[in-house]
Amino acid sequence: MSTRETAEKRSLWVDHMVRIHTSRDRAAFAELYDHFAPRVKGFLIKSGADASLAEECAQEVMVTVWAKAHLFDASRASVATWIFTIARNRKIDALRKQRRPEPEELTWGPEEEPAQADVIALQQESETLARAIAELPAQQRALLEKAYFGELTHSEIAAQTGLPLGTIKSRIRLALDRLRHAMK
């Protein structure tokens, strides 16, 4: 799949979320499911779930996507990132049997539709990030994957000098400045 096609597909997912939210569009949900459910299940298996628990949790994650579609904000996260956070929380709940303390929600001023320019900027930045990660040397990528998907503890993360955090940060301009600006 070419980069351009990938980018088009990713921005499509935002449209899918809008359709799911505004018109409870089941066809859009089915397509989103076909793309993301196997990825969520794979993530959970890598995190230590057996196949049947991973299947069960992946289904629950996708039901949550449907139920909480109104909370997705395309100016703050890509669809993949948003689904990742839901899957991660499910993982902590189901695999580690722990509560997940969450930061207080920010009040983002008067409720309104996110500006289209912000949505485009955020989705483009997500695309750049995905490409930067895909282009990492195999070893660095494997480390990053272990930190996110495997059970690398925080002390193990701290000991991994090969983790390409600096590389990633210097190569991409993430939403940092924009986010800071938005939160003032």
Next chain:
Amino acid sequence: MKNDIKHHITDQMLMGYSAGTLPEAFNILVATHISLCDDCRAQLASFDSIGGAMLGADDDALATMDTGSLAAVMERLEDCPSGLTERAPSTRSKTVPAPLSDYIGDDLSGVKWRNIGMGVRQAILPTSADATARLLHIPAGVAMPDHGHNGTEMTLVLQGAFQDDDGYFARGDVETADADVNHTPVADIHEDCICLAVTDAPLRFKGLFLKIFQRFIRI
């Protein structure tokens, strides 16, 4: 106040929080700090987007869904009404941010303190056993005993301030001390200091008396 925070969460800890691999006690501290700190909130969003990029990648992480999986999920969608946008009121001005108030209540005055000597009081939070979260109440001007660390200790100031070799820590600031750090934190003289301290291994105190005493206070 939010712009005064000078000591932040390390990248390793933010990444662990994003990946969901930290013990519950550390998650409480990270979530509490982020409730007070926009810089770390934005930084966390970056780490989450790394997770998202890896989840969305076309690679070997794909698993095959069971036969009939989609149909089963579609069935369950019937029961899910479309939710309304809910907006939690900001509680930034409160002494106890929401992630912490889930454990100790809305107000520090409701905490059940236990004396541990020298006027210092503590309250241990109910968390999973892989790390310990405790509130410490240190009277103004009092020094904690000089100690080292077997693992990681993170300390978040909720009220007052303390000083040690690494700097001055006021509300919202986080000190992260690893095994190579020995320190003697001293509470600022102007106000009693209340901190959330999280450890994943016992501290190392100097002197036999403290070593014995330590067994009784679970530090």
